[in-house]
Structure formats: C-alpha cells, structure tokens
Amino acid sequence: MTRRLSIYAPIFVLLCAALQLPAWGLSDGTVSGVVRDAGGSPQIGTLIELVRPDLSVISQTFTDDHGHYTLPRVVPGVYGVKATASLFLPTLRENLHVAPSSKLVVNLTLTTIYEAFRWLPAQPRQVDEPQDDWTWTLRLSANRPLLRMLGDGPLVVMQEADGQSQALKARVTVRGGESGFGDGGVHNDFEVRRTNDDRKQLLVRADLSQAGDPALNTVVGYEQQVSPNSTIKTVAAFVDRPEIAGGPDSQGFEAMVFRSAEALDLTPMIHLEGGSEFEAVHLGETLLASHPFGAVKVQAGDTALTYRVTTTPGLEGSGELDRESTLVPAVGEADGRLLLEHGLHQELALSHTDGNVRWTMAVYHDRDEHPMIEGGGSVNAADWKAGDLLYDASTDTLRVAGAGYSTNGVLAELHDVLPQDMWLTVAAAMGNAMTMDAATTQPETLQQNLASIHPERAEMLSASFGGKLANSKTQLQASYRWQTKGSLTPVDTYNRSLADPYLSFYVRQPFHYRCILPNGMEAMIDVRNLLAQGYRPVLTSDGSLLYFAQASRAIEAGLAFNF
Numbered sequence: 001m002t003r004r005l006s007i008y009a010p011i012f013v014l015l016c017a018a019l020q021l022p023a024w025g026l027s028d029g030t031v032s033g034v035v036r037d038a039g040g041s042p043q044i045g046t047l048i049e050l051v052r053p054d055l056s057v058i059s060q061t062f063t064d065d066h067g068h069y070t071l072p073r074v075v076p077g078v079y080g081v082k083a084t085a086s087l088f089l090p091t092l093r094e095n096l097h098v099a100p101s102s103k104l105v106v107n108l109t110l111t112t113i114y115e116a117f118r119w120l121p122a123q124p125r126q127v128d129e130p131q132d133d134w135t136w137t138l139r140l141s142a143n144r145p146l147l148r149m150l151g152d153g154p155l156v157v158m159q160e161a162d163g164q165s166q167a168l169k170a171r172v173t174v175r176g177g178e179s180g181f182g183d184g185g186v187h188n189d190f191e192v193r194r195t196n197d198d199r200k201q202l203l204v205r206a207d208l209s210q211a212g213d214p215a216l217n218t219v220v221g222y223e224q225q226v227s228p229n230s231t232i233k234t235v236a237a238f239v240d241r242p243e244i245a246g247g248p249d250s251q252g253f254e255a256m257v258f259r260s261a262e263a264l265d266l267t268p269m270i271h272l273e274g275g276s277e278f279e280a281v282h283l284g285e286t287l288l289a290s291h292p293f294g295a296v297k298v299q300a301g302d303t304a305l306t307y308r309v310t311t312t313p314g315l316e317g318s319g320e321l322d323r324e325s326t327l328v329p330a331v332g333e334a335d336g337r338l339l340l341e342h343g344l345h346q347e348l349a350l351s352h353t354d355g356n357v358r359w360t361m362a363v364y365h366d367r368d369e370h371p372m373i374e375g376g377g378s379v380n381a382a383d384w385k386a387g388d389l390l391y392d393a394s395t396d397t398l399r400v401a402g403a404g405y406s407t408n409g410v411l412a413e414l415h416d417v418l419p420q421d422m423w424l425t426v427a428a429a430m431g432n433a434m435t436m437d438a439a440t441t442q443p444e445t446l447q448q449n450l451a452s453i454h455p456e457r458a459e460m461l462s463a464s465f466g467g468k469l470a471n472s473k474t475q476l477q478a479s480y481r482w483q484t485k486g487s488l489t490p491v492d493t494y495n496r497s498l499a500d501p502y503l504s505f506y507v508r509q510p511f512h513y514r515c516i517l518p519n520g521m522e523a524m525i526d527v528r529n530l531l532a533q534g535y536r537p538v539l540t541s542d543g544s545l546l547y548f549a550q551a552s553r554a555i556e557a558g559l560a561f562n563f
Contacts, residue, residue, distance in 0.1 A: 029098040031071040033106040035063050035083050042067025043110055046085040053078060053094075076100045076268060077228060083108045100268035101299050169193045175524070175558025180551065181374050182241055182253075182328060184394025185211025187558070200224045203235075203322060211394030213242040221322045229265040233275075233318050234258075237327045243394040246333045247387035250284030255329050261293075261318035271297040273318050279329050283390075285338050287331075291315065302354065308347045313368075314496035316345070326496060330372045332401030336387030339401045343368040345494035349411075356417035364411065364431070366494060369404040371434050373453065373488045375536075377546035383446040397552055402489070405455035407432030411492055422467030427498060433458040433487040436536045436548060446546070449538045453548075458484035460491040462499040466506075473512075478505040486536065488548050501550040502533040508560070520562035528554045 031050065035043045046063040050071050058079070063069045071081075080094040088110040098104055169192070176186040187209045194202040203221035208214060221235040237257040244253035261275025274294040281287045293310035295317055310316050314326035330341035349362035376397040383389065390399045409431025416424045435456040436449075466477030479499035483491060492498065508524040532553040538546050 028073045029076060029100065029102040029104060031074055031079070031081060031096070031098065031104045031106055032069060033081075033108060034067045035069065035085075035108045035110060036067060037088070037110050038112075043085055043088075046083050046110070049082045049084070050074065051080045051082055051092075053080070055080070055082075074098050074104075076102075076265075081106050081108065083110060085110055088112055100265065101301060170563040171560055172563075173524070173558055173560040175526075175556050177556035178554055179395050179556060180528070180554045181390075181392050181395060181397040181399050182244060183209075183554075184243065184392060185209035185215060205322075205324075211243055215242060216240045217328070219322060219324070219327060231263045231318075232261070233263075233321050234260045235321045235327075239328050241392075244283070244390055244392050246283050246338070246390050247336050247385065250333070250338075252283065253331070253390075254282045255331075256280045257327055257329065259315070259321045261321055263318050269299045271299065273297075275318060275321070277312060277315060279340065281329050281331055281338065281340065283331065283333075283338055287338050287340055289340050289342065291342060293317070303350070303352045306347075306349045306351070308345070308349070310345045310494060312342050313345075313494045316347075316494065320496070323496070331390070332370060332372050332399050333390050334370075334388055334401045339370040341368070341370045341372050341401070343404070343494075347494075358415045360411070360413045360415075362411040362413075364409050364492065364494075365407070366409065366431070366492075367404070367406045368493055370401040371405070371489050371493065372399055373402050373434060373548055374399050374550075374552060375546055375548035376552055378544040379546070380540060380542045380544050382542070383540060383544075386447060388446060388450060395552075398546075400450060400548075402434045402450075402453050403455075405432055405434070407455065409492055411495070418467070420467070420470055422465070425462075425464040425499075427460070427462045429460040429491045429498075431458070431491045432456065433483065433491050433493070434489040435484075435486045436488055437486065438536075443539045443541045443543060445541045449540070449546075453488065456484075456487070458487045458491050460484075460498075464499045473510050475508040476506065480504075483534070483550070487534075488536065488550055490550060500528050502529045503531050504528045505530075522560040522562065523557075524560055525557045526554070527556075530555075 035046045035048070037043055042063070044063060044065055044067060046067070046069070047060060048063065048069045048071065049060045050058045052058060059071060061069050061071060076098050079096050079098060080092055081096060082090055082092045084090045089112065091108050091110055093106055093108060096104060096106060171191045173189040174187070175189070187207055189205070189207045191205045192203070201223040203219065205219040207217040217237070217239050219235065219237045221233070223231065223233040225231045239253070239255040239257070241253040242251070245251045256279070258278045259275065261273060264272045266272050272295070276293070277291040279287075279289045279291070291310070291312035293312070293315050295306060295308040297304055297306040308316050313330060314320065314323065320326060332339050332341070344367045345364060347362050347364040349360055351358060351360040374397060379389070379391055379398065384391070388400060392398070409429060411427065411429040413425065413427040418424055432455040434453055435458065436453050460481065460483045462479060462481035464477065464479035468475050480503050481499040481501050483501065490498065490501070504527055506526050508522055510522045529551045530553065535547045535549045538548070540546060
C-alpha cells in the first residue's frame with residue numbers, strides 16, 4: 001500500500017496544483033509559416049485564411065515582406081490553412097491539429113495553373129475506386145489527390161506537409177554485419193504503415209533473420225484518435241531467437257509482449273498518459289510480468305512540468321510503445337533462474353522552449369532489479385553449467401543479471417533545432433551505475449568476477465547531431481556519450497532516448513539514379529561504439545578471456561526499398 005501511495009501521490013499533487021492555476025492565455029495555439037512559389041521565392045501579400053473542416057473561414061491575415069504569416073489565438077481543434085494570391089491557384093492544407101498552447105508551423109507552396117496541369121493526362125474515376133467527397137481529381141502515380149474542386153467553385157491545390165507519409169507506406173530492408181546481443185545474422189525487414197484520415201494508423205513490422213536457425217521478430221500496432229482530446233495505442237510483439245541459450249537445458253528464447261496506452265488532454269493545460277505492458281517469456285521456464293507506466297504534464301505557455309513513473313526500462317510514455325529497441329524483454333539468468341529486469345522509475349522534469357531551443361532539467365529516483373549487463377568472449381563449460389549467463393551463439397555475446405540497486409540522480413538536456421533541418425542535443429547526468437573494478441592478473445571464476453560488479457556513483461556527458469541534408473536527402477545522426485570509467489550500465493538507465501554509448505553514427509542515403517536503380521532505394525549504415533570503448537576484460541579460471549561493457553561494438557549495413 002505504501003508503494004502505491006508513493007507512485008500516485010505526486011500525480012495527485014500536480015493535478016490539484018494545475019487545476020488551481022489560471023487557464024487564461026494557455027488554451028490558444030498559434031499557426032505560422034512561410035508562403036513561397038515553386039521556385040522557392042517568398043510571396044508577399046498572399047491572403048491566408050484559417051478554415052474549419054467545412055471550409056468556412058474563421059480568421060485571415062496577409063504575408064509580410066518575407067512571405068511570413070502568423071495566425072494567433074487559435075482555439076485547439078482541427079483546421080485547414082488556405083493561401084490565395086493572384087496568378088496562382090489557391091493552396092489548401094487540411095487536417096491540421098492545433099494542440100493547447102502549441103506553435104504549429106505550416107509552410108505553403110503556391111502553384112500556377114500551368115505547373116498544376118503538367119501532370120496531365122488526368123485519370124477518370126474507376127468503377128471500383130472508393131467514393132469520396134471530391135467532385136473531380138487529378139492523381140499522381142502514388143494515387144493521391146492533387147487538385148480538388150471546392151463546393152464554392154474554385155480549383156485548389158491539395159498540399160501535404162513536408163515529409164508527410166502517404167496513406168500506405170511500405171519498406172523492405174536487407175541488412176547484416178557485426179551486431180549486438182540478440183540481433184545476429186542477415187536480416188530481412190518488412191514494414192507497412194497505413195494511415196486513415198490522420199486519426200487512425202496501423203503498423204505491421206516483421207524481421208526474419210538467418211544465423212543458423214531462422215529467427216523472427218514481429219510487431220503489430222494500432223493507433224486511433226477516439227476524440228479530439230484522447231488517443232489510444234496498442235502494440236503486440238512476438239520474438240523468437242533460437243540461437244540464445246541459458247544453462248545446459250535452456251535453448252531458444254521466445255517472448256510475447258502486449259502494450260497499450262491512452263493519451264488524454266484533461267484540460268487545455270493538463271496532459272495525462274497511462275498504460276501497461278504485459279510480457280510472457282520462455283527459455284527453459286516461463287515468466288509472466290506486468291509493468292504499468294504513467295505521466296502527467298502541466299503546460300503553462302512555453303514551460304512544462306512533467307511527472308513520469310514507469311516500472312520497466314525504456315517505456316516512459318505512449319510515444320515509445322513501438323520503439324524497436326525496447327520490445328525485446330530484458331532477460332538474464334542467475335543460479336539457473338530466468339530473471340526479467342524491472343523496478344521503479346520516478347522523474348520530475350521542468351522544460352522550457354524559447355524559439356528553436358528547448359532545455360530540460362530533471363531529477364529522478366530509480367530502483368532497478370536485475371540490471372542487465374552485456375559482454376562477450378569465450379565461455380567455458382564450467383561457467384556455462386553454472387547457469388549465470390545467457391549466450392548468443394550468432395554474435396558471440398553474452399548477458400548476465402546484476403544485483404539490484406537504488407539511486408537518486410539528475411539530468412540536464414539542451415536541444416537546439418538548427419537551420420537546414422538539422423539539430424543538436426547535449427546532455428549531462430549523474431547517478432548510480434553498475435561498475436566493475438579493474439581486472440586482476442589472476443584468473444578467477446565467472447562467479448567471482450560477477451561478485452565484483454557493484455553500483456557506484458557515475459557521471460555522463462553526451463552530444464548528438466543529426467538531421468536531413470536538403471540537396472542529397474541524406475539522413476544522418478552522430479553521437480558520443482562518455483561515462484565514468486568502469487561503468488557497465490548507463491546513468492539514468494530507464495531513459496532510452498539518450499545517445500548510444502561512446503562514438504556511434506547512423507547514415508541513410510537515397511539513390512537518385514532512377515534510370516538505373518529502382519525508385520525509393522536507399523543505402524544505410526548503423527555503427528555503435530565504433531572504437532570498442534568501455535570494455536572491462538576478465539580472465540576466467542581456465543584462461544578464457546571475457547569482457548563486459550555497456551554496449552559491444554556493432555556495425556551493420558544494408559539496403560532499403562521504399563514503396
């Protein structure tokens with residue numbers, strides 16, 4: 001009973017405090033942007049209208065000398081923005097969701113009648129084509145509406161948001177290389193996302209890999225906006241990794257994961273999230289576990305105060321339900337027993353946004369039961385029979401479960417949105433981490449080495465840089481995370497949004513030679529801990545060499561095909 005009160009008391013206090021704050025000035029949002037022509041030149045004096053879904057006009061303004069406009073004091077809801085100028089067809093952007101106190105950026109491109117009709121010939125409606133409210137449409141090869149005849153007569157250009165995905169998007173990826181625990185072999189990934197009227201989304205993801213016996217990871221997710229203030233999300237996953245083994249009688253890892261969450265805007269300034277995770281794991285024996293999580297956010301203008309609570313690492317909110325790196329349960333073995341990492345994470349964070357810069361200060365308290373520690377090397381028969389590790393034969397990596405610990409910590413983070421679609425994040429944190437002292441020159445058993453792993457105060461510094469290059473469309477991310485020497489688990493271990501350990505980078509490059517290569521083809525490379533830093537080597541009793549580390553070096557590359 002005491003533990004439950006410790007979890008829900010801060011939420012109750014925040015709700016009571018928020019309800020006492022004045023709501024004036026906090027419910028309205030702002031819509032702004034820049035209007036350009038097809039050549040990129042800003043358009044001065046363009047009429048901008050904020051419209052309802054039925055196209056009735058709510059407010060209007062004009063662009064300034066730089067093509068910029070602002071629509072202030074927009075009540076939260078769903079709207080459209082229409083741009084009209086002489087010599088151009090009107091342009092309309094629909095299904096814009098304005099949240100309380102939000103600042104929505106909507107950039108528009110004006111098109112001449114000549115430019116619009118360069119996509120002819122038009123295709124007439126087919127007999128089996130779904131009916132909609134469009135009187136007449138021109139369609140691109142992607143079969144999306146381009147032009148629309150409004151009920152009041154004018155022909156307008158229907159424009160999607162920059163980078164907005166199609167209603168149906170698919171990706172096939174083939175990748176392989178040097179991987180981490182539970183991710184070995186050559187992977188064939190398939191992903192489909194289906195979006196319906198901006199309120200429903202279906203995700204199907206499958207990963208079939210071959211490293212000896214075939215392995216399979218599958219994910220199915222569904223998201224729906226059930227009301228203007230509420231969204232539900234459900235994700236189910238199945239994992240089958242036959243190459244992972246425990247003791248002599250434990251071969252083949254299987255898991256089922258079911259997650260559900262709801263996000264609710266209780267008032268214009270109070271946002272609530274809550275959900276749970278159910279896990280069923282089998283490796284020689286079967287484990288069942290349930291992990292709830294929740295958050296309450298109080299927004300006052302550009303400043304927000306957020307309280308989060310979770311009972312499993314990497315699941316702090318509904319936005320992380322389908323994050324691939326957290327869908328495989330963190331499982332280890334000790335004394336021949338299967339163990340799941342879990343505990344309690346409570347965090348109070350204050351954040352403020354000033355233009356393109358957002359800073360966050362957070363304090364947290366963690367209790368981590370069975371923290372997972374990874375490593376690699378040659379495992380001898382005696383250590384194998386002891387039942388204190390899981391071994392992945394496809395990557396020659398291992399995982400052990402450490403002793404539980406508690407810690408208080410602090411995190412500071414600064415995120416800056418740079419020009420040209422780039423961003424920069426720096427972070428610093430302090431808290432306990434599982435640490436291993438420098439190895440001795442004398443051989444020791446695995447159990448003796450594991451006994452030397454203990455929680456100790458540690459510091460973390462990280463910097464990340466990434467974005468998308470405008471001309472080449474290259475997506476890139478590079479990061480470096482330093483941590484106190486000897487630490488084997490991350491500081492703030494429940495926060496999986498921090499940078500990967502040490503030097504890591506990710507690059508995805510689309511090919512532009514459409515006359516030679518298929519359209520939508522991309523090359524990708526994913527590198528983690530490139531310099532193999534943070535390794536703690538140990539010499540076992542029979543002379544075998546093992547190591548433990550926050551993350552083993554992993555280098556993967558592959559090709560992706562987007563449809």
